[in-house]
Amino acid sequence: MRLSQIEMTNFRGVRRATLAALEDSPLVTISGRNGVGKSLILFAIFAAWRGDLGVTTGAHLVGPWGTECRVSIKFALSPIEWAELVAFGQRIGKPVHGEPQEIELWLAANDLDEISLGSSDSVGGNAGLILRDKRFRNQPPVCSPRPDPSRTSNHKAGYGRS
Secondary structure, eight states: OOOEEEEEETTTEEEEEEEEEEGOOOOOOOEEEEESSSSHHHHHHHHHHHOOOTOOOHHBBBBTTTSEEEEEEEEOOHHHHHHHHHHHHHHHHHOOOOOOOOOEEEEEEHHHHOEEEEEOOOOOOOHHHHHHHHHHTOOOOOOOOOOOOSSSSOOTTTTTTO
């Protein structure tokens, strides 16, 4: 599963931030000086993914640029990951149909401590619900087969062998 986009609006100290086309990069780094919001971006991803904020209330999430905030994260799933999600949905009675696609999870809060969670996809909404399901998150990770190092063009003979 690849994180493809993060969008934050009025989330604590971040007025607006969008990171897009992340699924095309093998590595994404977030850098900057102290106090500019690097950890806040990670907290926003966690909050939107889990929907479980611990002791943090909705009003503490809202920045000074309005009375509401929103965080949206989008994921692109591989065919193997999609098949696992579909199988899990069948096991718990939340069927998922269609082809592998992008799934969006979002969190919104206001200064009245109201927090709402949601998800969207083009196959009826169950895919996002399954991604947030604790039973699904607690499964061992689904991994694609590792590439065979002997077939890569930059492989050096004996590298990594004892």
